Amino acid sequence: MxxxxxxxxxxxxxxxxxxxxxxxxxxxxxxxxxxxxxxxxxxxxxxxxxxxGVYPASPSSWLFVVIAILATMYTRSDPSMGLIAKIQEHLPVSESMSTQCQAVVSAVLFSTMLWLLLIFTMRLCLKQLLSYHGWMFEQHGKMSTTTKVWVALVRIFSGRKPLLYSYQGSLPNLPVPAIKDTVKRYLESVRPLMDDAGYERMTNLAAEFESSLGNRLQWYLKLKALWAANYVSDWWEEYVYLRGRSPLMVNSNYYGMDFLYVTPTPIQAARAGNSIHAFFLYRRKLNKEELKPSRIPGTVIPLCAAQCERIFNTTRTPGEETDTVQHWQDSDYIVVYHSGRYFRLKVYQAGRLLSPREIEFQIQRILDDTSSPCKGEAKLGALTAGDRIPWAKARTKYFSSGVNKRSLDCIEKAAFFVTLDDDEQGMMADDSPDSLDRYAKSLFHGKCYDRWFDKSFSVVYYKNGKKGVNAEHSWADAPVLAHLWEFTLATDSFQLGYNAEGHCKGEVDSSLPRPQKLNWEIPPECEEQISQSLAVAQALADDVDFHVFSFRDFGKGQVKKCRVSPDAFIQMALQLAYYRDRRTFCLTYEACMTRLFREGRTETVRSFTSESCAFVKALEGGEAADVCRRLFRAATEKHQQLYRLAMTGGGIDRHLFCLYVVSKYLGVESPFLKEVLSEPWRLSTSQTPFQQVELFDLVNHPEYISCGGGFGPVADDGYGVSYCILGENMINFHISCKHSCPHTDAHKFGAQIRKALHDLIQLLGPNQKEPSKPQACPPEAKKDK
The missing domain is CATH 3.30.160 (Double Stranded RNA Binding Domain)
Structure with missing residues (x-):
């Protein structure tokens, strides 16, 4: 005690x-x-x-306006055109206030109103400027005069030294696409998947929807767009994430890996000490808004930072019908899991953040602790890995009072969750391919009870010094967490560092209070529910097949020499690989951000198109190389056009989703929407962005490179593919599917991807004649520079 x-x-x-x-x-x-x-x-x-609140102006600008207006009083000019006199007439009369004093007060009030009007005007101008997206559709290297003027105006109205959230009030709202445009693009996307009869039936359904119910649903969406900051995001969070009743583990959560080739220290506690300290340095910058606003790399265009608010001190709490995301302003501790026990570790002492060496000392105390878990404590985390309804009922029944409530509150309010794993993971010298697969599965689900899957993110530290992260998806998308992860990797290795023995630098205050072990009183009925949730989670984890590999034969450097977007190149390789694997095509999901808009999250790029279908069939059919190259160019250009449309609010899937939600609220059935929303994504893909290139020196230290992260398959008979383009000569792939499907195999699909990449680069080799037509610069190509 x-x-x-x-x-x-x-x-x-x-x-x-x-x-x-x-x-x-x-x-x-x-x-x-x-x-x-x-x-x-x-x-x-x-x-x-x-x-x-006053951005793009500054608080000091108020004083400038006041002084300027007061100065005019002595030149006997009246820039207010009589308004100062009017204000003076309506000021409360006071015997202690002279006429001159009243005039000064009136001038100050007028100056303040003028200053606020100027701020409103500047913000409105900036919002209108940021609504312009024509620059994205221009050919690379050919900037129009309009865009040049636009760039200059954006710089002028952006002010100086913006804080992290400075642009939030100036970001445009996500526009609602026209019904006819969405329907047209949808029909284009499914045409190559349907025979003539099926396509005619779908065309009739779409026409009926567009001419009748669609206009009614669209009216409600436009009304919401006028009222809400974003007409998609709240419904997307609620219905896609929070109302899902299946396990978060595998189905929703995702993971991120450590450096691929380097382990800065083999000491588990030391690695935890440095990186936990780095996490709190990032949180300090976040709270003070000292982080630079995210922008599209190489441009002045800001991205929405709203998702950053819930990185820390956030958890997803289960409910019987829907979950909720809870966020607390601050917490000075983390919760650590080790050998079946939960510990509360304070990272602040006497108002200061503990040094890395002190955190290492406290972590080592937990590792050396020989106490036994409380009855039922060891596998308690399985409740967060199983179905949501049993967890919600158990939480209400067994964790709503007493010691269990206090311990659960401690976990949920912690800055984040930490697991000290007894396994060794990472790329092993003796078995590197399979070791990465095991590493991915460990981060993805662990033992199904040694992660707290409800927390915004959980960090795992392995016995050999490797680490990784598992993240809950509802509160934000992967690029937000990736930004934090890059910062901690760089700070851990390049700024904090380790001494010659591999320990954190600095001294230790041995009088620090020991980490506090959490206590639990788990009744037998709750233990039974823990066992049931663990059985559900274990079956799900055992069914996941993972394959992670690093493709180093060539990278974006060689692809760009062929004047092709690296992302489009990889997407075409995935189409080719899937066709070779299954001898058919499927709807393909590629995640694309919409953070150009306020509270934007993601949109879908439908990478499978009639153009990509024609290219793959031509290549597999043995058509001439010139024909294949022409079809390949058409396919990649179509992909980039779809990507730009998705980024700029012209995507179709979020629009169709919101129309479906409105139809459910109105209690009306739409055969068209019902069929559209039920179509499976058998190939779900996403690029993990590398955002803070300045933190890493990939030229002199190419070994300090992350392997990216991955996620589970969206469909039971499909693949989940995450890829990370690193440096000029590396592409990392994370492939997932399910063992229970006889038609999918992650390793075989990985082999098909390798072959497809080689076949495409051979097709576009430097000795081949390329068309002289200049290509438009895709968004991901810009951010790769």
């Missing part, structure tokens, strides 16, 4: 002489410093709110 005594600020006993009060000065000092730290954060938040 030593931990409980450390939490007591004072003790008292009743004696014949009265009450003997014994104060703990250490505890009171900690309380005082914690309060000071909390108030400092409030002041910082208030200051940042003011700065962000």
């Amino acid at each position: 030593a931990e409980a005594h450390q939490a007591v600020a004072f003790q008292f006993t009743v004696t014949p002489d009265g009450i003997d009060l014994q104060l703990s000065h250490q505890a009171l000092t900690e309380i005082y410093l914690s309060g000071v730290r909390s108030w400092k954060k409030r002041v910082i938040r208030l200051k940042n709110s003011v700065i962000t």
Whole structure:
């Protein structure tokens, strides 16, 4: 019970002489410093709110406007055209206020109103400027005069030194596409998958929908778009994520890997010490809004930062009908899982963040702790890995009061979750291909009870010093967490570093209070539910087939020499590989961000098109190389056009999804929407972006490179493919499918992808004649530069 005594600020006993009060000065000092730290954060938040609120102007500009207006009073000119006099007439009359003083107050009030009007005008102008997306559709290297003027105006209206959230009020709202455009693009996307009879039937359904129910549903969407910041995001979070009743593990959560070739230290506690400290350095920058606003690389165009608000101190709590995402303003601790036990580890002491060496010391204490888990504690985390309804019922019944509620609250309110794993993972010298597959599966689901899948993210530290992350998906998309992950990898290795023995640098305060072990009282009925959830999760985990490989024969450098977008090149390779694997085509999902708009998340790029179908059939049919190259160019250009449309609000899938939600609210059935929303994505793909290139030196230290991350298959008979384009000569792939499907095999599909990549680069080899037509610069090509 030593931990409980450390939490007591004072003790008292009743004696014949009265009450003997014994104060703990250490505890009171900690309380005082914690309060000071909390108030400092409030002041910082208030200051940042003011700065962000008046952006793109600055608070000091108010003083400039006031002085300028007051100066005109002495030149006997009236820039207000009589408004200052009108304000003076309506000021409350005070005997203590002279006429001159009233004039000054009136001038200050007018100056303030003029300043606010200028801010509103500048923000409105910036919003209109950011609504222009013509630059994205221009040919690479040929910037129009309109775009040049637009770039100059964006720079002028963007102000100086914006904070992380400065652009939020100036970002445009996501537009609602026209019904006819969405229907037309949908029919184009499914045409190569249907025979003539099926396509005619779908065309009739679409025409009926467009001419009748569609217009009614569209009216409601336009009304929502006028009222809400984003007409998609809240429904997307609610119905796609939070209302899902199946397990988060495998079905929703995703993972990220450590450096591929380097382990900065083999000491588990030391690696945890450095990177946990780096996580809190990032959180400090986030709270102070010191992180630079995200932009499309190489441009002045800002991206929405709304998702950053919920990175830390966030959890997804289960409900019987729908889950909820809960976020707390701050927490000064993390929760650590090791050998079946949960520990509360404070990372702040006397108002300061613990040093990496001190965190390592505390982590080592947990590793050395030989205490046994409470009854039912060891596999408690399986509740978060199983179906949501049993977990919601168990949470209400067994964790709503007493010691269980206090311990659960501790986990849910923690900054993030940490697992100290007893396994060794990473690329092993003796068995590198299979070792990466095991590494992926470990990060993806572990033992099904040693991760807390509800937390915004859980960090896993392995016995050999490797680490990784498992993230819940509803609160944000992968690029937001990837930004944090890149920062921690770089800070851990290049800024904090390790001493010669592999330990964190610095000294240790051995008087630090020990990490507090959480206590539980798990009844037998709850243990039975834990076992049932574990059985569901284990069956799901055992069914997942993973294959991770690093393709190093060539990379984006050689692809760009062929004047092709690296992303489009890979997407065509995936189409070719899938056709060779299954001898058929399928709907293909490629995730694309819509963060050019306020509260934007993702849109779907339908990578399978009539053009890609024609190219694959020509190549497999033995057509002449010139014909194949021409068809390949047409397919990649169509893909890039779809990508740009999706990024700029012209995608179709989120629009169709929202129309379907409205139809459900109205209680009307649409055969067209029902069929569209039921179509399976047998090939689900996503590119993991490498955002902070400046943090890494891939030329001099190419070994310090992450392997990216992955996710599970969307369809039971399909593949999930994540790829990461790193440097000029590497592409990492993460492929998932299910063993239970006899038609899918991750390793065979990986082999088909390798072959397809080689066949495409051979087709576009430098000795082949390429068309002289200049290509438009795709968004991902711009960010690859």
